[in-house]
Amino acid sequence: xxxxxxxxxxxxxxxxxxxxxxxxxxxxxxxxxxxxxxxxxxxxxxxxxxxxxxxxxxxxxxxxxxxxxxxxxxxxxxxxxxxxxxxxxxxxxxxxxxxxxxxxxxxxxxxxxxxxxxxxxxxxxxxxxxxxxxxxxxxxxxxxxxxxxxxxxxxxxxxxxxxxxxxxxxxxxxxxxxxxxxxxxxxxxxxxxxxxxxxxxxxx
Amino acid sequence: xxxxxxxxxxxxxxxxxxxxxxxxxxxxxxxxxxxxxxxxxxxxxxxxxxxxxxxxxxxxxxxxxxxxxxxxxxxxxxxxxxxxxxxxxxxxxxxxxxxxxxxxxxxxxxxxxxxxxxxxxxxxxxxxxxxxxxxxxxxxxxxxxxxxxxxxxxxxxxxxxxxxxxxxxxxxxxxxxxxxxxxxxxxxxxxxxxxxxxxxxxxx
Amino acid sequence: xxxxxxxxxxxxxxxxxxxxxxxxxxxxxxxxxxxxxxxxxxxxxxxxxxxxxxxxxxxxxxxxxxxxxxxxxxxxxxxxxxxxxxxxxxxxxxxxxxxxxxxxxxxxxxxxxxxxxxxxxxxxxxxxxxxxxxxxxxxxxxxxxxxxxxxxxxxxxxxxxxxxxxxxxxxxxxxxxxxxxxxxxxxxxxxxxxxxxxxxxxxxxxxxxxxxxxxxxxxxxx
Amino acid sequence: xxxxxxxxxxxxxxxxxxxxxxxxxxxxxxxxxxxxxxxxxxxxxxxxxxxxxxxxxxxxxxxxxxxxxxxxxxxxxxxxxxxxxxxxxxxxxxxxxxxxxxxxxxxxxxxxxxxxxxxxxxxxxxxxxxxxxxxxxxxxxxxxxxxxxxxxxxxxxxxxxxxxxxxxxxxxxxxxxxxxxxxxxxxxxxxxxxxxxxxxxxxxxxxxxxxxxxxxxxxxxx
Numbered sequence: 025x026x027x028x029x030x031x032x033x034x035x036x037x038x039x040x041x042x043x044x045x046x047x048x049x050x051x052x053x054x055x056x057x058x059x060x061x062x063x064x065x066x067x068x069x070x071x072x073x074x075x076x077x078x079x080x081x082x083x084x085x086x087x088x089x090x091x092x093x094x095x096x097x098x099x100x101x102x103x104x105x106x107x108x109x110x111x112x113x114x115x116x117x118x119x120x121x122x123x124x125x126x127x128x129x130x131x132x133x134x135x136x137x138x139x140x141x142x143x144x145x146x147x148x149x150x151x152x153x154x155x156x157x158x159x160x161x162x163x164x165x166x167x168x169x170x171x172x173x174x175x176x177x178x179x180x181x182x183x184x185x186x187x188x189x190x191x192x193x194x195x196x197x198x199x200x201x202x203x204x205x206x207x208x209x210x211x212x213x214x215x216x217x218x219x220x221x222x223x224x225x226x227x228x
Numbered sequence: 229x230x231x232x233x234x235x236x237x238x239x240x241x242x243x244x245x246x247x248x249x250x251x252x253x254x255x256x257x258x259x260x261x262x263x264x265x266x267x268x269x270x271x272x273x274x275x276x277x278x279x280x281x282x283x284x285x286x287x288x289x290x291x292x293x294x295x296x297x298x299x300x301x302x303x304x305x306x307x308x309x310x311x312x313x314x315x316x317x318x319x320x321x322x323x324x325x326x327x328x329x330x331x332x333x334x335x336x337x338x339x340x341x342x343x344x345x346x347x348x349x350x351x352x353x354x355x356x357x358x359x360x361x362x363x364x365x366x367x368x369x370x371x372x373x374x375x376x377x378x379x380x381x382x383x384x385x386x387x388x389x390x391x392x393x394x395x396x397x398x399x400x401x402x403x404x405x406x407x408x409x410x411x412x413x414x415x416x417x418x419x420x421x422x423x424x425x426x427x428x429x430x431x432x
Numbered sequence: 433x434x435x436x437x438x439x440x441x442x443x444x445x446x447x448x449x450x451x452x453x454x455x456x457x458x459x460x461x462x463x464x465x466x467x468x469x470x471x472x473x474x475x476x477x478x479x480x481x482x483x484x485x486x487x488x489x490x491x492x493x494x495x496x497x498x499x500x501x502x503x504x505x506x507x508x509x510x511x512x513x514x515x516x517x518x519x520x521x522x523x524x525x526x527x528x529x530x531x532x533x534x535x536x537x538x539x540x541x542x543x544x545x546x547x548x549x550x551x552x553x554x555x556x557x558x559x560x561x562x563x564x565x566x567x568x569x570x571x572x573x574x575x576x577x578x579x580x581x582x583x584x585x586x587x588x589x590x591x592x593x594x595x596x597x598x599x600x601x602x603x604x605x606x607x608x609x610x611x612x613x614x615x616x617x618x619x620x621x622x623x624x625x626x627x628x629x630x631x632x633x634x635x636x637x638x639x640x641x642x643x644x645x646x647x648x649x650x651x652x653x654x
Numbered sequence: 655x656x657x658x659x660x661x662x663x664x665x666x667x668x669x670x671x672x673x674x675x676x677x678x679x680x681x682x683x684x685x686x687x688x689x690x691x692x693x694x695x696x697x698x699x700x701x702x703x704x705x706x707x708x709x710x711x712x713x714x715x716x717x718x719x720x721x722x723x724x725x726x727x728x729x730x731x732x733x734x735x736x737x738x739x740x741x742x743x744x745x746x747x748x749x750x751x752x753x754x755x756x757x758x759x760x761x762x763x764x765x766x767x768x769x770x771x772x773x774x775x776x777x778x779x780x781x782x783x784x785x786x787x788x789x790x791x792x793x794x795x796x797x798x799x800x801x802x803x804x805x806x807x808x809x810x811x812x813x814x815x816x817x818x819x820x821x822x823x824x825x826x827x828x829x830x831x832x833x834x835x836x837x838x839x840x841x842x843x844x845x846x847x848x849x850x851x852x853x854x855x856x857x858x859x860x861x862x863x864x865x866x867x868x869x870x871x872x873x874x875x876x
Contacts, residue, residue, distance in 0.1 A: 045502035046461035051526040052509055053468050055518055058528040061539055062471045069542035071467040073549055119552040120600070122622075137440030137586050139484050140500070149466070152453035155500050157445040157714075164440045164588060168636050173448060184640040188440065190584045191620050191645035192555040192603055249724035250683035255748040256731055257690050259740055262750040265761055266693045273764035275689040277771055323774040324822070326844075341662030341808050343706050344722070353688070356675035359722050361492075365664040368810060372858050377670060388862040392662065394806045395842050395867035396777040396825055435666035436658070436714070443802055444657035444714060492658070492666060493718050576814070577854025580665055591813045592798075632799030 079148035082113045083196060084217035086123075086146060088210045091201040100198070101125055108146060108196075118145030120193045124185065126200045126224070131178055133171065133224030134187045134195040135163045141189035143196050147222055154223065164188060174225040197224040283352035286317045287400060288421035290327075290350060292414045295405040304402065305329055312350060312400075322349030324397040328389065330404045330428070335382055337375065337428030338391045338399040339367045345393035347400050351426055358427065368392060378429040401428040433485075434578050434587055436492040441588040441631070457501075465501035469508045474540045474548060478511045481610035485582035486510045557602040557617040564619040564648070570596045571654035572623065574646065582610035585650040589642070592629050593654050597643070598622035605647050618648045655707075656800050656809055658714040663810040663853070679723075687723035691730045696762045696770060700733045703832035707804035708732045779824040779839040786841040786870070792818045793876035794845065796868065804832035807872040811864070814851055815876050819865070820844035827869050840870045 056062040090097035100107040104121035124132040140155040153159050162170050167184045187195040199221040220226035260266040290312055294301035304311040308325035328336040344359040357363050366374050371388045391399040403425040424430035457463040486507035512518045522529050576591045584606040600622055604615035623646050628638035679685040708729035734740045744751050798813045806828040822844055826837035845868050850860035
C-alpha cells in the first residue's frame with residue numbers, strides 16, 4: 025500500500041508551492057511511521073472511512089426521511105443529535121447536531137467563521153470554498169449577496185438566519201421539499217438533495 | 229540629474245522582491261515623465277525638501293522652546309497648530325497639530341492604526357516600524373508591553389494615553405524635561421530630544 | 433486571539449470561488465495530510481482546539497496563502513515538536529534521529545482509529561454540574577475582551593447584545609483545553625443576534641439573524 | 655472597509671522591529687516612489703484619502719508583504735489608470751502608447767510643488783457652517799456599521815462608548831472625499847475611550863486612555 029501511495033504522491037505534483045506542501049506532508053508521514061507513531065494501515069483506513077462512509081448522501085437520507093415522516097421530522101428538529109444518530113450517522117464532528125428548517129419565511133445557511141467546522145458524519149468533509157476567506161468573511165455580513173452568487177435569489181420578505189459553528193454543536197439545514205415531488209419515494213427524494221442544499225447555499 | 233538618479237537606481241537593488249518594486253517605480257516614473265505629467269526637477273525637489281527641511285530636529289526645537297519658555301509651552305499645549313506654525317514648521321501633514329504633554333502622572337504615545345499618519349513638518353517622514361503591522365496593532369492594545377520593548381518601563385501609577393491619528397489632526401508628544409538640565413541652553417536642550425521621545429516610545 | 437483566522441465580517445476577499453473549489457482533496461498529499469493528522473491525534477495526543485490554536489498562530493500571510501491541509505500538517509508538526517516527538521533537524525532532513533517512547537505514545541490501529549472516528553469526542557459534562565448564569569430569553573452582551581490565546585468568540589459579535597435562545601448543555605471550555613489547562617466545564621448557550629445590532633445601519637436586512645454557540649465565560653448581562 | 659489595513663488590536667504580528675527598521679528610505683527607489691506620488695497628486699489629481707483607499711483595496715497578502723512605498727506606487731498607478739493617464743500595456747512595457755491632455759493634467763513645477771508642501775492641504779470649513787450634534791463631555795457610542803469603502807473609524811472602537819473631549823472643528827468627511835463625492839463637511843470630535851471599555855477585562859491597565867478624532871457620522875448618543 026505504501027508503494028502505491030508513493031506513486032500517487034509523485035504523480036500529481038504540479039507547482040512549487042504544492043510541491044513544498046507535499047514534501048512537508050511526506051516528510052512528516054515518513055518520520056511518524058519510522059518512529060512507530062503511525063500505523064500506515066490505520067492512516068489509509070481513516071481516509072477511506074471518510075471517503076466511503078461519510079458524505080452528503082448520509083445527510084440526504086436524513087432529509088428525505090424527514091420529508092416523508094412527520095414524526096421523524098419533528099424529532100429531527102427537536103433533537104437533531106438523537107434523530108441523526110438513530111440513522112447510524114454519528115462520530116467525530118457530529119456528536120452534537122442541530123438541524124434548522126427552511127420554510128417559506130426563513131432561509132438558513134451554515135458557516136464556521138473561525139475555522140471550518142462542519143458536520144462530517146452527515147455531510148462528509150467540507151468543500152474548499154467553505155474553508156476559504158471569501159465565504160467565511162462574507163456569509164455573516166452579506167448573506168443575501170453571497171447566496172445570489174450561488175444562484176439563490178431570496179425574497180426580501182424571507183428572513184435569513186446564519187449559523188456560525190463556534191462551539192461543539194454542528195449545524196445542518198433541512199431544505200424545503202420541492203413542489204411536484206409527491207410521487208417520489210424516499211430514495212428518489214434523497215437523490216435530489218444536494219450538499220449545498222444542506223449547507224444552505226442551494227434551495228435543495 | 230536624471231542620469232545620476234539612474235545610477236543610484238541601479239546601484240542598490242538587491243533581492244527579487246525589491247527589484248520588482250524598483251522596476252515598478254521606475255516604469256511609472258518614466259511614463260509620467262514621457263507624458264509630461266511630472267517635471268523631473270520637481271520630483272527631486274520635493275524629496276530634497278523633505279530630507280532637508282523637515283525632520284525631528286524641527287520638533288526638537290519646538291520641545292526645547294517649550295521647556296524654556298512657559299508662555300510658549302502654554303500656547304503650544306492650548307493651540308499646537310498656531311504655536312508650531314509660528315516657528316515656521318507648517319505644511320502638508322502638519323496643518324492641524326495637537327501637542328500632548330508627558331508628566332510624572334501621564335505618558336503619551338502616538339500611532340496611526342489605519343495607515344501611517346505622522347506630523348511631517350515637525351518629525352519628518354516616519355520610520356519603517358511606525359508604519360508596520362506590529363507597532364500599529366499592538367500599541368493600542370498593549371502599550372505598556374510595547375514601550376517596555378522600546379526600553380521604557382512605566383510605573384503602573386502612570387496613566388498611558390494612546391493617540392490614534394484617525395483624522396486630519398496630527399499628534400506630537402512633549403516629553404518631560406530631564407533632571408539636571410538646568411545649565412543647558414535651548415540649542416543644547418534641542419540636541420537631547422529624540423524622534424522617539426516625540427512619538428512617545430522614548431522618554432526624551 | 434484577534435488574528436486573521438477570525439474572518440467573519442471582513443472585507444476584501446472577493447467572490448466565493450464556487451466553481452473551481454468544490455473539491456475536498458485536490459491532490460493525494462492533501463488526502464494523506466488529513467489522514468496523518470487524524471492518525472496522530474490520539475498518539476501525540478492533542479485535541480481539536482489545540483490543533484486550531486496552532487493554525488491561528490501562523491503568520492497572517494501564511495494563514496492566507498498556505499493550502500488548508502498544509503496548515504493542518506504544520507499544526508500537527510508543531511504539536512509533535514511540543515511533545516518532543518520530532519525535532520527541526522529531522523523535519524529538515526526527513527531522517528529519524530531519535531526514537532520515542534511508544535508506550536507513552538502508542539500508535540493507533542486501523543480498527544481503533546476508525547472506531548474512534550465513529551464514536552467521536554466527548555465534550556460534555558452532566559447537566560447540573562454547573563448552574564447556568566443565564567436563561568432562555570435573557571438579554572446578554574458579549575464581553576469585549578479577547579484572550580491572546582485560542583478562543584471561540586468571533587470579533588464580529590464582541591460587545592454586541594443578543595438573546596439566549598437555548599442552553600446547549602455543559603461543555604468543555606475551548607480557551608482552557610487549547611492551553612492544556614483542563615476542561616473548565618461551563619454552560620454553552622445558543623445566542624441570537626440581530627443583523628442590525630451586529631452590522632449597524634449597513635446590515636443587508638435589519639431583521640436577519642445570526643446564531644452562535646457561546647461559552648458562558650464570553651457573556652455578561654446586558 | 656474592514657480589511658487588513660485596520661490593524662489596531664490585532665494579535666500575531668510579533669515584536670516591533672525597532673533595531674533594523676529605524677530608516678525611512680532604505681533604498682533609492684523608495685525615495686523616488688515617495689517623490690513620484692507627491693509630484694503626481696496635483697496633476698492627476700488625487701487626495702490622501704483616495705490614495706489610502708487604493709492601498710486598502712490591495713489583497714491582504716499584498717498589503718502585508720509589499721514594501722510601504724511599493725504600495726504607495728501601486729495606489730498612485732491605480733489612480734492614474736482611473737483617470738485614463740496610463741494603461742496596463744504601458745505599465746507592462748514601460749513604453750508610452752498615448753499622449754495625455756497636459757492642460758487638464760498640468761505638471762507641477764519645483765517651486766509650486768515645494769510651495770504646496772509648505773502650505774499643506776485645506777480640510778476645514780468655517781466653524782458654524784455645521785451645527786455640532788455633540789458637545790464636550792457628552793457620552794457617545796461609536797456606530798457599529800462599517801462602510802465597504804474607505805472609512806476612518808477603526809474596528810477596535812466600533813460599538814464602544816466614549817466621551818467627547820473636544821470639537822476639533824468642521825472638517826471634510828474622509829468616507830465621502832475618498833469616493834469623489836465631495837467634502838460633506840461635518841464636525842470632527844476628539845473622543846476619549848477607557849482601555850477597559852475597549853479591551854474589556856484583558857486591558858493592560860483599566861484606566862489607560864485612547865484618543866481618536868472621529869467624524870460626526872461615526873457617532874451616536876450613548
